[in-house]
Amino acid sequence: xxxxxxxLMSYFSPAMAEIRFGYGLSPRVAPPKDxxxxxxxLAGPDLAARRFPIAGSDAYRQHQLARQAAKRRYxxxxxxxxxxxxxxxIQAVQHRAIAEARMTIVQTLLRRSLSADAFRExxxxxxxxxxxxxxxxxxxxxxxxxxTEEAIRPHxxxxxxxxxxxxxxxxxxxxALDQKxxxxxxxxxxxxxxxxxxxxxxxxxxxxxxxxLGVNGPYTQADVxxxxxxxxxxxxxxxxxxxxxxxxxxxxxxTVLGRSYGSATPDVADIARVLDDLAEHPATARHLAxxxxxxxxxxxxxxxxxxxxTARYRxxxxxxxxxxxxxxxxxxxxxxxxxxxxxAEHFISSACRALGLDQSNLGALTHDQVRRLVLRPLRRMxxxxxxxxxxxxxxxxxxAWITPQSLSARLQWxxxxxxxxxxxxxxxxxxxxxxxxxxxxxxxxxxARAAESRADAIGLILASPGFQRC
Numbered sequence: 302x303x304x305x306x307x308x309l310m311s312y313f314s315p316a317m318a319e320i321r322f323g324y325g326l327s328p329r330v331a332p333p334k335d336x337x338x339x340x341x342x343l344a345g346p347d348l349a350a351r352r353f354p355i356a357g358s359d360a361y362r363q364h365q366l367a368r369q370a371a372k373r374r375y376x377x378x379x380x381x382x383x384x385x386x387x388x389x390x391i392q393a394v395q396h397r398a399i400a401e402a403r404m405t406i407v408q409t410l411l412r413r414s415l416s417a418d419a420f421r422e423x424x425x426x427x428x429x430x431x432x433x434x435x436x437x438x439x440x441x442x443x444x445x446x447x448x449t450e451e452a453i454r455p456h457x458x459x460x461x462x463x464x465x466x467x468x469x470x471x472x473x474x475x476x477a478l479d480q481k482x483x484x485x486x487x488x489x490x491x492x493x494x495x496x497x498x499x500x501x502x503x504x505x506x507x508x509x510x511x512x513x514l515g516v517n518g519p520y521t522q523a524d525v526x527x528x529x530x531x532x533x534x535x536x537x538x539x540x541x542x543x544x545x546x547x548x549x550x551x552x553x554x555x556t557v558l559g560r561s562y563g564s565a566t567p568d569v570a571d572i573a574r575v576l577d578d579l580a581e582h583p584a585t586a587r588h589l590a591x592x593x594x595x596x597x598x599x600x601x602x603x604x605x606x607x608x609x610x611t612a613r614y615r616x617x618x619x620x621x622x623x624x625x626x627x628x629x630x631x632x633x634x635x636x637x638x639x640x641x642x643x644x645a646e647h648f649i650s651s652a653c654r655a656l657g658l659d660q661s662n663l664g665a666l667t668h669d670q671v672r673r674l675v676l677r678p679l680r681r682m683x684x685x686x687x688x689x690x691x692x693x694x695x696x697x698x699x700x701a702w703i704t705p706q707s708l709s710a711r712l713q714w715x716x717x718x719x720x721x722x723x724x725x726x727x728x729x730x731x732x733x734x735x736x737x738x739x740x741x742x743x744x745x746x747x748x749a750r751a752a753e754s755r756a757d758a759i760g761l762i763l764a765s766p767g768f769q770r771c
Contacts, residue, residue: 306336306626312635316738321640321771322597322629323419325651328727328735329659330417336629342418343458344622349416350454353408356401357451358472358542361444364398365539368440395440400668402443406675406686407666409446413650414658424457424625425449426647427596430694431589432468432512434477441476445687448473461589461619462580466573469508472537478503478692485533485551485567500551505529507692513579515588520558527555531575534567545569558582586614593628595697597771599640603633639740639770642699645682647771648711649675652718652763655736662722674718681710711769716760729758740767 315332318339319325326332333339371394375387413422429449436442452471456464468474475481483501484490491499505528509520534550537543550567560578563571579585590610594602613627614620628634643651653663666674679686683702689695696702719726729749733741745765752758762768 306340306630312632314635317635317637319419320738320740321634323423324413324647324654325768326736326738327414327654328657329415330419330654333417336626339420339629340622340626343421343424343625345418347418347421347454349412349418349422350450352415353411355405355408355446355450358444358447360401361398361447362539362542364394364401364440364443368394368398369539398443399439402446403671403676403686404668405446407664407671410650410653410658410663410675411660414653414663419654420625421457423597424621425454427593428457428464429453430689431592432464432474433689433692433694434468434471434473435689435692436473436477442687444473444476456621458622458625459620460580461585461614461621462577464621465508465512465580466576468512469504469576470535470543470572472542474504475535475537475543478507480504480532481536483529483533483535484549485530487553488533488551489548490546491549500526500529500533502526502529504535505532508576508579511693513585513588514582515584515591518584518588524557528557528575531555531557531562531572534569535572545572580619583611583615586611586619590614590624593624594634596641597628598634598636600698606631606633639767641697641771642702642769643771644695644702645679645684645707645711646686648682648769649679649714649718651768652715655732655763655768656719656723656727658722666722670721674721678710678714678718681706682714683707683710708764712760712764715763716756719759719763720756726755726759729755729762732759733762736762737765737767742767 313336315334316326319327319332322339333342368391371387371391375384375391378384378387413419416422432453434445434448436445448471452467453464456467479501480503484499486499502525506525509518509525509528510516514520530551534545534547536546536549547567552565552567554561554563557575562575587607590607593610594606598606609631610624610627614624617623676686683704683706684695727735729752730746733746733749737745745762745767748761749758752761
């Protein structure tokens, strides 16, 4: 489909396209020549996911089954002299799952470093944060990469309603918000189990407050409770994934935002219907438009931009490809002034891209090196991988990322990390333009030339204000 954006966009900048809407400039990947090319790539096949695959839930479920079997064995042997071996077997399964999950960050960084479709990678990160599934244990977090691959990534150029359904019904979301233990107060399961077993409103509240209508949306506590009752029955099984159990579901109709859903016989189709209606609500359109504008443009985006994105969302029934095209076609999204401060994970990803890292260096990292060179530094920068502070995801405010500790950690990483992966560091004089483009100021160039070592020079460029912002 031809979007006809190129002729309308005299303000388009290939470098800005990479910096603001992707993961930055690359010596290996040419920037897009126009916005039509960006949208065509987004509408096309997901080549980066094919090139750098990440396993889905089936692989994680095998770890869960192996862990369950190991725990059963330990229970049988805990009063014997073989209990130590049985406990070690549980730990071995957990360590294997955790190690595999941590290595998916390499695949993620390779996608961001080498993809010509970097706008897609940014959108995946944005929507995965929007639908944050925050789980507690390290073993549970090993399932999060599959959640992003299955619930988020396939839908970034599709209908928001489809993404909403996929995210809400994914086992990781059901686990994160305690939906697995929720049951209708009048359901057969609750009647069997007696007092104290019943409704959990976490998922319903977050769907309305965070995922669709917004914190100030047009809903009441009664709507939350009715939606929570409608959600009862959604759960999952380790062997098969998502399940709908009618024995846990609240019988009868529920009223959400003035509309009736369900009947005496609970059905998962009623849940799909309410999610579609929430996805198409005008308040959802406004909430998502505001979030996109804040993420890609700035902490205080122009109201007119939000209005235009809202209108495009409503006119297309939540077509995210159309909304993305509207974002790229808006002049206010292309201001020359540097935009948001990059969160830590974005900073590391854009540094990998600027350095031109590929399978021969980044892809050769061991599990220990990933932990030492990426995961621990991320924690010091204030963004522990796959562990946001709450169900609302990571903060967008610049002030959340500009702290003395974070800036110090970024500078130290920028000096140390490249030398671990590149046998010969790039020439600082050339790297200034390679990494910063038009943002390469004389002051940064002078500092790089005056640095005591090439590693220091590269670090100063990556830590410069122009590189720290989108």
